[in-house]
Amino acid sequence: MLNQVKTAVFVSGGGTNLQAIIDASARGELPSVKLSLVLSSKAGAYALERAKAAGIETAVVERKALSQEEFESRVEQILAEEKIELIVLAGFMSILSPAFTKKYENRIINVHPSLIPSFCGKGFYGLKVHEAALAYGVKVTGATVHFVNEIPDGGKIIMQKAVEVEEGDTPEILQKRVMERAEWKILPAATQKVAADILKERLS
DSSP: OTTEEEEEEEESSHHHHHHHHHHHTTOOOOEEEEEEEEEETTOHHHHHHHHHTTTTTEEEGGGGGOHHHHHHHHHHHHHHTTTTEEEEEESOOOOOOOHHHTTTTTEEEEESSOOTTSOOOOTTOOOHHHHHHHHHTTTEEEEEEEOSSSSTTTTTTEEEEEEEOTTTTTTHHHHHIIIIIIHHHHHHHHHHHHHHHHHHHHOO
């Protein structure tokens, strides 16, 4: 345990990015990461089934039933109980408050489906990102893993991977390609990198 960082993955939906992390861990690619918890903001999220199948502890804090303060207070309580040191947002659809992100400064990472600073910030999520990229006519898009701060998609970039836009792409086709070729590769890799950096800090 001393040479691993207890990590929580926050989810809201199907959990394909979570699965990419689980698979990378199973392949031995995340030696510094202990997948300790999957926390969902929705009770029926399929990501919870993925976590259970992998033997990872799960928790549900329903965002829609609580105020921002109540929601984050409950989440913080669970993180403290589990002694979580790193949070990975993987399709987590709730915005975290500046107070929360400050408390876990450089300890929360997120994957965004574009090459930041393009097509990011408030209102850019899911298919909307790919719709915007196609409407603008970019030839290259991709994904970015970044630290989370009080500005949506505004934290320091950790890793990026480019993906070509192809003739005839729809937002759905592009979304799938960006997931498979970029998100599912750099999110596990960045999780390992940040965990390894946390371990270095611990030893220094």
